Amino acid sequence: MTTWLDGLLILMVLTGFLLLGSSRLAESIRMVAMQGLALGFLPILLHSDEIGIRLILLSLGSMALKGLLFPRLLLRAAREARIKREIEPFVGFTMSLLTGIAIIWISFWLSSRLPLTESIRSTLIVPGALFMTLTGFFLIVSRKIAISQVLGYLVMENGVFVFGVAMAKDQPWLIELGVLLDVFVAVFVMGITIFHINREFDHIDSDRLANLKDSDS
Amino acid sequence: MILFLIAVAIWVSTGISALVFSRRYAVSSWIGAGGAILGCLLALHSALQAILGNLLQSFQFPWSLPFGSFYLKMDPLSGWFLLPILGLSIMAALFGTEYMAAWRDRPSAGGSWFFFNILIASMSLVVVARDGVLFLLAWEIMSLSSFFLVTFEHQKKFVRDAGWNYLVATHAGTACLLALFVLMAKSTGSFSFDAWLEKGVSPFSSIVLFLLAVVGFGTKAGFVPLHIWLPEAHPAAPSHVSALMSGVMIKTGIYGLVRLLSFSEVPPEWGCWILIGIGASSGILGVLFALAQHDLKRLLAYHSIENIGIISLGLGVGYLGLSIHSPGLAILGFSGGLLHVLNHALFKGLLFMGAGSLLHGTGTLDIEHLGGVIKKMPWTGSTFLIGAAAIAGLPPMNGFISEFLIYLGALKGIGTLHGSPLVFLIIAATSLTLIGGLALACFAKAFGVIFLGSPRSKHGHDAHESGWGMRLPMISLAAGCAAVGLMAPLAFLILRPVLTMVCRIEALAAQEIFTQTSMTLFFVVLTVLGFLGLAGFLWGLRRWLLSGKTIHESVTWDCGYDAPSPRMQYTGSSFAQPLTSLFKSILRTQRKISPPSGFFPIHASFFTSAPDVFVRTIIRPFYHAVRFGFSKMKWFQHGRVNAYILYIGLTLLILLIWNLR
Numbered sequence: 001m002t003t004w005l006d007g008l009l010i011l012m013v014l015t016g017f018l019l020l021g022s023s024r025l026a027e028s029i030r031m032v033a034m035q036g037l038a039l040g041f042l043p044i045l046l047h048s049d050e051i052g053i054r055l056i057l058l059s060l061g062s063m064a065l066k067g068l069l070f071p072r073l074l075l076r077a078a079r080e081a082r083i084k085r086e087i088e089p090f091v092g093f094t095m096s097l098l099t100g101i102a103i104i105w106i107s108f109w110l111s112s113r114l115p116l117t118e119s120i121r122s123t124l125i126v127p128g129a130l131f132m133t134l135t136g137f138f139l140i141v142s143r144k145i146a147i148s149q150v151l152g153y154l155v156m157e158n159g160v161f162v163f164g165v166a167m168a169k170d171q172p173w174l175i176e177l178g179v180l181l182d183v184f185v186a187v188f189v190m191g192i193t194i195f196h197i198n199r200e201f202d203h204i205d206s207d208r209l210a211n212l213k214d215s216d217s
Numbered sequence: 218m219i220l221f222l223i224a225v226a227i228w229v230s231t232g233i234s235a236l237v238f239s240r241r242y243a244v245s246s247w248i249g250a251g252g253a254i255l256g257c258l259l260a261l262h263s264a265l266q267a268i269l270g271n272l273l274q275s276f277q278f279p280w281s282l283p284f285g286s287f288y289l290k291m292d293p294l295s296g297w298f299l300l301p302i303l304g305l306s307i308m309a310a311l312f313g314t315e316y317m318a319a320w321r322d323r324p325s326a327g328g329s330w331f332f333f334n335i336l337i338a339s340m341s342l343v344v345v346a347r348d349g350v351l352f353l354l355a356w357e358i359m360s361l362s363s364f365f366l367v368t369f370e371h372q373k374k375f376v377r378d379a380g381w382n383y384l385v386a387t388h389a390g391t392a393c394l395l396a397l398f399v400l401m402a403k404s405t406g407s408f409s410f411d412a413w414l415e416k417g418v419s420p421f422s423s424i425v426l427f428l429l430a431v432v433g434f435g436t437k438a439g440f441v442p443l444h445i446w447l448p449e450a451h452p453a454a455p456s457h458v459s460a461l462m463s464g465v466m467i468k469t470g471i472y473g474l475v476r477l478l479s480f481s482e483v484p485p486e487w488g489c490w491i492l493i494g495i496g497a498s499s500g501i502l503g504v505l506f507a508l509a510q511h512d513l514k515r516l517l518a519y520h521s522i523e524n525i526g527i528i529s530l531g532l533g534v535g536y537l538g539l540s541i542h543s544p545g546l547a548i549l550g551f552s553g554g555l556l557h558v559l560n561h562a563l564f565k566g567l568l569f570m571g572a573g574s575l576l577h578g579t580g581t582l583d584i585e586h587l588g589g590v591i592k593k594m595p596w597t598g599s600t601f602l603i604g605a606a607a608i609a610g611l612p613p614m615n616g617f618i619s620e621f622l623i624y625l626g627a628l629k630g631i632g633t634l635h636g637s638p639l640v641f642l643i644i645a646a647t648s649l650t651l652i653g654g655l656a657l658a659c660f661a662k663a664f665g666v667i668f669l670g671s672p673r674s675k676h677g678h679d680a681h682e683s684g685w686g687m688r689l690p691m692i693s694l695a696a697g698c699a700a701v702g703l704m705a706p707l708a709f710l711i712l713r714p715v716l717t718m719v720c721r722i723e724a725l726a727a728q729e730i731f732t733q734t735s736m737t738l739f740f741v742v743l744t745v746l747g748f749l750g751l752a753g754f755l756w757g758l759r760r761w762l763l764s765g766k767t768i769h770e771s772v773t774w775d776c777g778y779d780a781p782s783p784r785m786q787y788t789g790s791s792f793a794q795p796l797t798s799l800f801k802s803i804l805r806t807q808r809k810i811s812p813p814s815g816f817f818p819i820h821a822s823f824f825t826s827a828p829d830v831f832v833r834t835i836i837r838p839f840y841h842a843v844r845f846g847f848s849k850m851k852w853f854q855h856g857r858v859n860a861y862i863l864y865i866g867l868t869l870l871i872l873l874i875w876n877l878r
Contacts, residue, residue: 090859106870113877134870141863 002122005045008038009128012162013104016135016155020096023085025147029074032151035132036066039158043165058176062161065184070154073191078147091142099138107131116167125166132159150190157183218274218291221345224260225338227252232334239327246314249330253310253337257303260341264303267296268714275347285350285408289342293714294479297555298344298472301562302465304697306337308690309464312570313457315686316577320369329369329455336362336461343469349398349408352473356394359469360387360437363462367454379446379453386446390436394473397429401477410476419480421488430477431491438470440529441499442831444522448506451518452582456573459514463521464566468558471528475555479719484536486637492533493641497648500526502803504655508662508793509804509827513572513582516663517565520608523652524561528554530645531623538626539720541638545730547720549626552712552734555719557619559708560701564607564616567694571601574683574691575667579676584666584789586676591668593680596688598668603695605660607702610653613745615701618708621741623649625734658796666789673783705742706735790825797827805830 015031015038022028040063043055078084091099107130116126136156140149161179231252235245266272278287291299313333320326339362342355364387368380397420402408405416413419420430436443447467451459478484503522510516531554538547574597576582579590591598607614627646631639672678682688701708713731717723775781790797797804806827813821 106874110873110877137862137866141859141866144859 005042005122006124008041008045009122009124009162011035011038012158013128013131016132017097017100019139019151019155020100020135021093023087023089023093025078025083025085025145026075028086028148028151029071029078032074032154033067033071035155035158036070037063039063039066039161042162046165061177062180065180066154066158069184070187073187074147074150077191081147083145083147086143086145086148089143089148091138096138096142099142100135103131103134103138107134125162129159129163129166132156132162135159146190146193150187153186153190154183218263218276218289220259221263221274221289221291221341222276224256224263225342227256227259228334228338231256232331232338235330235334236328239324239331242318242321242327245327245330246317249327249334250310250314253330253334254307256334257307257310257337260299261303263291264296264299267291268293268300268711282350284402285348287351288348288409289345289351290347290410291345293718294472294476295344297712297715298468298558299341301468301559302337302340302344305461305464305562305566305694306340308566308570308694309333309457309461312460312573312687312690313455315684316455316457316573319577325369329366332362332365333458333461336366336466340466340469344472347410349402349410352410353391353394353398356469356473357391359466360384360391363458363466366458367450367462369455369458370453373453376453379449383446383450386436386443390433390443390470393429393433393436397426397433397477400426400429410480413477414480417480417482420474420477421481421484424487427488427491430474431495434470434473435495436470438467438474438529439499439503439522439525440495441502441522441526442835444499444503445829445832445836447521448510448515448518448829451521451569452512452514456514456569456576459517460566460569460573463518463569464562467521467525468562471525471532471558475532475719478536479721482721483542484540486537486540489533489537489540490637490641492529492536493645494533496526496528496530496533497644498526499523499529500652501648501655502526504652504659505800505804506827506829508655508659509797509806509825511583511585511789511826513575513584513663513667514569516584516659517568517572520568520656520659521561521565523656524557524565524608527620527623527649527652528557528561530554530649531557531619531626534623534626534630534642534645535719537638537641538630541634543630543634544720544722544727546626546630548716548722548727548730549622549629549734551716551719552709553619553621553623553626555715556622556701556708556712557616560607560615560619560698563694563697563701564604564614567600567604567691567698568608570687570691570694571597571604574687577683577687579680581674581676584663586674587667587680588673588677588783588786589669589671590677590680593677594682596682597691600688600691600695601668602664603698605664607698609657609660611657613699613702613742613749615698615705615708618702618705618738618741620649620653621738622709622734625737655796658793662789662792666787666792670786671783673786673788703742703746705738709735709738803830 012035015035018031019028022031040059043059044051047055089096104127107127110130111126114126133156136152136154136159139152139155141152143149143152157179164176164179231248234252235249238245238248263274267274273290273292275288275290277289280287310333313330317326317329336359339355339359343352343359346352346355364380364384367383368376370376371380398408401413401418404422405412405418407413420426431440432443436446439447447463451463454462478488500523503519503524503526507516507519507523510519531550531552534550535547535554536550538544538550572582574594575587575590578594578597579587581587603614607616610616610620624646627642627649630642631646634642672680710731717727720727772781797806804827806825809822809824811820811822
C-alpha cells in the first residue's frame with residue numbers, strides 16, 4: 001500500500017513542478033485535473049482498513065469536482081477569454097522551478113520539525129502536502145493571469161486536503177464536504193468573474209486592475 | 218447600576234432612531250435630545266447614589282471578546298466625574314436643539330444627534346469601566362464620535378483640517394494608552410482594574426509607565442505641548458459640541474490619570490513634581506496664548522488648556538501630600554483639583570454656549586468685529602459675564618472656590634514643609650497667582666471688547682438675542698456657577714467620599730481637616746456675601762442719587778477730534794498689547810504692519826496673529842520627521858495585490874519556521 005501511496009504523492013509533486021514550469025494554460029489545467037484525480041484515491045489508500053460508503057462517496061465527489069468539473073469550467077473560461085498562455089509572469093519559469101526546489105527543501109525541513117502523531121502512514125505525505133500548499137501559494141503570487149491564479153488556489157487547496165486526510169483519522173465528512181463546497185463555489189465565482197472581467201476590459205491581467213486604485217497624491 | 222445600564226440603552230437606541238429619522242430634523246432632534254436628557258437623568262440618579270450614599274454598585278457581564286470583561290463599577294470617583302458629564306450633556310442637548318436648527322435642511326444635522334448620544338454614552342462608560350480593554354473600547358468610541366461631531370461642517374476646509382488634526386492627536390494618545398495598559402496587564406496578569414489595585418501597580422511604578430500615562434491621557438486632556446488639537450477642533454465644532462468636549466470630554470483624560478494613579482499606595486515625589494510642572498506650564502502658557510487670540514472660541518479653547526493646568530496643579534499638590542504623608546495637604550490639593558473639574562465644566566460649558574449664542578446672533582466670533590452686544594443680547598451678555606467671572610477665579614463664583622482650596626493647600630504646606638516639596642509648592646502657588654491674573658486680564662478683554670462699547674461692524678449692529686432653548690441652558694449653568702460658589706462648604710462636604718477614596722484615608726482620621734476647611738470656606742462665603750451686600754448697597758445708593766436726574770449719552774472725551782467713530786475704540790489686540798509684548802519671547806506674535814505714510818495717508822493696516830508656537834517648534838518638525846520616515850516605506854505599499862498576498866504568506870511561513878526552529 002505504501003508504495004502506491006508514495007507513488008501518488010510523487011505524482012502530485014511532479015505535477016506541481018510541471019505547473020511551475022509551464023506557460024501553456026490548457027496543459028496546466030490538465031495537470032491540476034490529474035492532481036485532483038490522484039487526490040481522490042488518497043483517502044481510500046490511507047484508510048484502506050475502514051472503507052465505507054462514506055469514504056467512497058467522498059473520494060468520488062472530490063474526483064468528480066476536481067478532476068472533471070473544475071477543469072472543464074476553467075478550460076471554457078480560457079477559451080471564452082481567448083487566452084492560451086501565461087506570457088509574462090511576475091516570476092520567470094526558470095526562476096519558478098528553482099523556487100519549487102527551494103519549496104521542496106523547506107517542506108522536508110518543516111515536516112522533520114513538526115510535532116506529528118504516529119498515525120501518519122508515509123514519510124512523504126506531510127512534505128508532499130506542504131509542498132503543494134506552498135507551491136499553490138507561490139503560483140497565486142507569481143502569476144498574472146487570473147486563471148493561473150485560480151489554478152494556484154486549487155493546488156493550495158489540494159495540499160490542505162492531503163494534509164487533512166493524512167492527519168485526521170476520523171475527520172467528520174461533513175467538514176470535508178463543506179470544504180469541497182467552498183472550493184466549488186470559489187472556482188465557480190472566479191470562473192464567472194474572469195469571464196465578465198474579460199468581457200468588460202478585454203483582458204484578464206490582474207496586474208492591470210491596479211490601474212483602478214487611487215493615484216498617489 | 219441598573220438605571221445606568223438603562224440610560225446607556227436609551228442613549229444608544231435614541232441615537233440610532235435619530236439617525237433613522239435624519240431626513241426630518243424636528244423629529245430626529247426631539248428624539249435625539251430627548252433621549253440624551255432622559256438617559257442623563259436616569260444615570261444621574263445612579264451617580265448621586267454613588268457619591269452621596271457612598272454606595273458601591275458593580276455589574277459584570279461575560280463577553281466573547283478576547284481579554285477583559287464587561288465590568289462596570291460605580292464608586293464615588295466615577296460618580297464625581299459622571300456628575301459634570303451628565304449635567305452638561307443635558308444642557309448641551311437643550312442648547313443643541315435650537316442651535317442646530319440653523320442647519321435643519323441638511324440630513325447630517327439630524328444624524329449628528331446619533332454621534333452626540335453615542336458620545337455621552339461612551340464618556341459615561343469610560344468613567345465606570347473597570348476593565349482595561351473595555352475602558353480603551355469606550356475611549357476609542359468617545360474619540361471617534363467626537364471626531365464626527367467636530368467635522369459636522371465638513372464642507373469647510375478648516376473644519377476638515379481640524380478634524381484630521383484631532384483624529385491624529387487622539388490616536389497618538391490612544392497608542393500610548395494601549396502600550397501602558399498592555400504593560401500594566403503584563404505585570405499583573407489581568408486587565409481588571411481590581412487586580413491592578415490589589416497588586417498596587419500604577420503609572421507611578423516606573424517612569425516609563427508614568428510618561429506613557431501622561432502622554433496618553435494628556436493628549437486628550439490638553440497638556441502643553443500635546444494640546445495642539447484643542448485650539449483647532451473647538452472653533453470647528455458646533456458650539457454645544459465644543460461645550461461638551463471642552464467642558465467634560467477632556468476631563469476623561471484627568472479621570473484616567475487619577476484612576477490609574479490611585480492604584481498606588483504611596484506615590485513617589487518625582488511624579489508629583491512632574492504633575493506640578495505640567496500644571497504650571499499648561500496653565501501659564503494656555504492663558505498666555507488665549508490673551509493673543511481674536512477668535513472667541515479659540516480663546517476659550519486655550520482657556521481649557523489653562524484650566525486643565527489648574528486641575529493638574531491641584532492633583533500635583535494632592536499627590537505631594539500623599540507622598541510626604543500629609544493628609545491635610547492631600548485633601549486640600551485633591552479637593553481643589555477635583556472641584557475644579559466640576560467648576561470648569563459649568564463655566565466653560567456656559568462660555569462656549571455663550572459663544573454659540575453670539576455666533577447665532579451676530580454671525581461672527583471675531584472679537585474685533587463685535588462690540589456693544591450686551592445691549593442687543595442681554596441674556597447672553599450677563600450669563601457670559603458670570604462665566605467670565607467664574608473662569609477668572611473671582612469670588613463669589615465657583616472658580617474662586619476651587620482655586621482657593623489649592624492656594625490653601627499650597628500655603629499650608631509652605632508654612633510647615635522644607636526642602637524640595639516646599640520649592641514645588643511655591644511654584645504651584647505662584648504660577649496659580651500668575652494664571653489667575655492673566656485669566657482676569659484675558660476675560661476683561663473678551664467681555665469688554667465683545668459686549669461693551671459700541672458695535673465695530675455691522676455684525677454688532679445686527680445682533681439679536683437667542684431663543685429660550687439657548688437661553689435656558691446658559692441661565693442654568695450661570696446659576697450653577699453661582700450656587701457652587703455660594704454653597705462652597707456644602708460642595709466640599711459632598712466631595713468628601715471622593716476625597717477619602719482617592720487619599721485612602723479613614724473618614725474619621727481626617728475629621729479635623731474636613732471641619733476646619735469647611736469652616737474656612739464658610740467664612741469665605743460670609744465675607745463674599747458681605748461684599749456682595751456692600752456692592753448692592755452702593756448700587757442702590759447710586760440709583761437713589763441719580764433718581765430724578767436725566768441721563769443722556771454723549772461721546773467720550775475725544776481730544777478735540779471732530780468725528781470719533783466706533784473704530785477708534787480699544788480693540789482686543791490693543792487691550793492685550795501690554796501683556797502680550799511682555800511675553801513676546803514666548804508668544805512670538807506675528808505682526809503685519811503697513812504704517813501710514815505721507816501727510817495724507819490713505820492706506821494703513823495692522824494685523825497680528827499668534828499661531829501656536831508648539832505646533833511650529835515641536836509638533837510639526839516631529840510629524841515631518843515621521844512622514845519622511847514613512848515615505849521611505851512607500852515602495853512597500855504600492856498597491857499590487859499579488860505582492861500583498863506574498864507579504865502575508867511569507868510572514869506566516871517565517872513565523873512557522875521561527876516557531877519550529
